[in-house]
Amino acid sequence: SKLVKEQLSQAQLFTRGYEDGLGFEYVIFYNDDEKRTVCLFQGGPYLQGVPGFLHGGAIATMIDATVGMCAAIPGGIVMTANLNINFK
Numbered sequence: 001s002k003l004v005k006e007q008l009s010q011a012q013l014f015t016r017g018y019e020d021g022l023g024f025e026y027v028i029f030y031n032d033d034e035k036r037t038v039c040l041f042q043g044g045p046y047l048q049g050v051p052g053f054l055h056g057g058a059i060a061t062m063i064d065a066t067v068g069m070c071a072a073i074p075g076g077i078v079m080t081a082n083l084n085i086n087f088k
Contacts, residue, residue: 026062028069037070056087 026041041062049055064080071078 024058024062026065028066030069030073032074035070035074037066039066056085059087060085 024041024047025044026039029038029040030036031038039062043054043058047055047058049057060083063085064083068078068080
């Protein structure tokens with residue numbers, strides 16, 4: 001709906017990237033016909049855990065943001081109640 005899109009455009013998400021590109025850089029595409037969301041994400045150097053590897057928390061954040069956007073566009077405002085991820 002128009003209200004949801006307006007609210008999402010004004011959201012203060014901590015995942016919005018640093019202007020110099022050192023944090024989160026991403027774009028989320030939503031296909032209404034297919035009910036499908038795709039996120040293209042490039043993690044900057046400030047998101048490393050072990051040098052050379054993206055921090056698991058950054059990965060979890062992008063999964064949460066992408067799934068949340070997929071749910072919010074057709075259904076309104078949503079929030080994560082629980083998120084559990086096992087990394088190997």
